Amino acid sequence: MKQLTAVLMQDLRIDIRHGGQIVILPAFFLLIVLLYPLGLGADVKTLQTSGPGLLIIAALLASLLPLEKLYTDDLKDGTMDLLLLSQQPLSLYVTGKIMAHWIIAGAPLVIMSPVLAQMMGLGISWHALMLVFTPATLLFVLIGQIAAALSLNAQRGSVLLALLVIPLYIPILIFGAGALDLFQSGMSAKGPALFLWAMLAFALPLTPLVTVKLLKMQID
Amino acid sequence: MAEFLNMNGYGFYIWSAYGAALTIFIALALATLYKSFRLKREQRLLGKD
Amino acid sequence: MFGYANPKRYQQLSRIILALALVFAVIFLGEGLYLALIASPPDYQQSETVRIMYIHVPAAWLSMFIYASMAVAALTLIIWKHTLAGFYIRAAAPIGAAFTAICLITGSLWGQPTWGTWWVWDARLTSVLILFFLYLGVMALGNAYDNPDKSQQASAWLVLIGSINLPIIKFSVEWWNTLHQPASLTSLSRMANPGIHPDMLVPLLVMAGGFLCLFVVLAILRLNNEILSRKIHVMRLRTIHG
Numbered sequence: 001m002k003q004l005t006a007v008l009m010q011d012l013r014i015d016i017r018h019g020g021q022i023v024i025l026p027a028f029f030l031l032i033v034l035l036y037p038l039g040l041g042a043d044v045k046t047l048q049t050s051g052p053g054l055l056i057i058a059a060l061l062a063s064l065l066p067l068e069k070l071y072t073d074d075l076k077d078g079t080m081d082l083l084l085l086s087q088q089p090l091s092l093y094v095t096g097k098i099m100a101h102w103i104i105a106g107a108p109l110v111i112m113s114p115v116l117a118q119m120m121g122l123g124i125s126w127h128a129l130m131l132v133f134t135p136a137t138l139l140f141v142l143i144g145q146i147a148a149a150l151s152l153n154a155q156r157g158s159v160l161l162a163l164l165v166i167p168l169y170i171p172i173l174i175f176g177a178g179a180l181d182l183f184q185s186g187m188s189a190k191g192p193a194l195f196l197w198a199m200l201a202f203a204l205p206l207t208p209l210v211t212v213k214l215l216k217m218q219i220d
Numbered sequence: 221m222a223e224f225l226n227m228n229g230y231g232f233y234i235w236s237a238y239g240a241a242l243t244i245f246i247a248l249a250l251a252t253l254y255k256s257f258r259l260k261r262e263q264r265l266l267g268k269d
Numbered sequence: 270m271f272g273y274a275n276p277k278r279y280q281q282l283s284r285i286i287l288a289l290a291l292v293f294a295v296i297f298l299g300e301g302l303y304l305a306l307i308a309s310p311p312d313y314q315q316s317e318t319v320r321i322m323y324i325h326v327p328a329a330w331l332s333m334f335i336y337a338s339m340a341v342a343a344l345t346l347i348i349w350k351h352t353l354a355g356f357y358i359r360a361a362a363p364i365g366a367a368f369t370a371i372c373l374i375t376g377s378l379w380g381q382p383t384w385g386t387w388w389v390w391d392a393r394l395t396s397v398l399i400l401f402f403l404y405l406g407v408m409a410l411g412n413a414y415d416n417p418d419k420s421q422q423a424s425a426w427l428v429l430i431g432s433i434n435l436p437i438i439k440f441s442v443e444w445w446n447t448l449h450q451p452a453s454l455t456s457l458s459r460m461a462n463p464g465i466h467p468d469m470l471v472p473l474l475v476m477a478g479g480f481l482c483l484f485v486v487l488a489i490l491r492l493n494n495e496i497l498s499r500k501i502h503v504m505r506l507r508t509i510h511g
Contacts, residue, residue: 241374
């Protein structure tokens with residue numbers, strides 16, 4: 001437990017001291033959303049019909065940004081080798097990393113989502129947005145972790161990472177946008193929303209295990 | 221023959237489809253054979269040293 | 270089965286299979302092309318364009334079959350550390366991508382005359398497009414590291430993760446398709462169900478057999494390349510380290 005919080009706090013501290021993705025990512029999220037009315041026209045009807053999908057796409061794109069750097073620093077400065085030598089379970093380290101990752105790159109997007117939904121003129125209540133954005137951003141983080149560990153230190157890392165991760169993000173996009181769509185039209189969004197949470201329940205225990213395996217593969 | 225090639229007016233689509241498949245297969249086969257040729261030459265050169 | 274990890278026995282066996290597959294590929298493809306282009310009747314609805322089906326549908330089958338075979342190889346590599354399985358993934362991925370590309374291109378060329386458009390966001394076409402990107406990812410990851418062992422392992426993991434995700438992706442795309450209700454279309458691949466007339470089913474199966482043999486030929490040739498390339502890598506390391 002101590003190790004877990006140590007990793008978590010250290011990652012948060014590093015992020016804040018280095019200019020903070022915790023600030024930049026929400027700004028990027030807003031910036032993408034800003035592009036839509038400029039590209040599609042500010043017509044309220046258009047924005048309302050395409051808004052739910054656009055919000056999830058913007059969150060998806062913002063989620064791509066932090067992935068490449070997740071483990072590279074720890075690999076380069078020797079933290080990872082020390083961890084392996086110290087016989088500490090790598091799974092605690094990875095779990096701490098995942099939590100820090102979501103606090104930095106997931107939670108701010110969840111908090112931002114009602115504001116952006118207002119700007120797009122969507123008629124979706126804030127708790128409906130939470131209900132969709134919480135599992136969606138968590139899934140972006142979890143799948144992103146696997147992809148980041150998979151392509152750690154690879155050549156052409158960032159492009160490769162996007163190529164790997166976007167196909168895997170597709171179900172999240174579909175069910176997230178579908179749920180928001182149904183929420184907006186006042187219909188029951190139980191199906192897609194539940195599916196998002198089910199995917200989360202599936203990915204949550206598996207991701208640390210797979211990520212640990214992948215990191216071990218990358219180190220030796 | 222011309223009638224066969226014309227395929228009841230759909231000749232363009234049908235022959236493009238078959239042509240595309242053929243092109244891709246040939247490209248893949250050529251790339252594979254060329255790589256095999258290159259690797260074998262490299263093996264010979266390395267063996268000489 | 271693991272006895273064939275022995276390179277000598279692998280070489281003997283692969284030579285026999287290669288020859289057999291080559292002969293059968295020529296026979297099946299010759300017969301298949303004859304049946305598909307000449308002997309089979311035009312469809313009463315789609316007229317001659319149905320002839321595109323005889324490459325489109327077998328290519329779709331092969332693209333899925335190859336991914337499934339790669340998933341088995343990935344498990345073999347990860348659990349039993351069987352190197353040949355890693356070579357197989359690298360050898361098969363570009364062939365799978367090629368079949369997927371053929372499926373997409375011919376589907377587009379079939380869509381234009383039958384639906385009046387080059388591309389429709391139909392559930393099947395969309396999933397095939399996603400499958401194509403998965404193949405590209407596996408290929409890219411297979412070349413991403415200087416250490417070939419690491420490249421192999423990483424792409425095997427990606428194949429495995431992809432194969433867990435593929436059913437979810439397929440399900441989600443189908444759900445998305447019902448939600449957005451595109452103009453009602455008769456799905457191209459519906460033609461491929463066993464209910465179709467034997468005059469069309471036979472050429473379809475013969476072409477599929479031909480494609481399968483062609484895949485085996487290409488896969489063995491590429492597998493040999495992979496093995497040779499690894500040998501050269503080892504020889505190089507040896508010359509460097511003396």
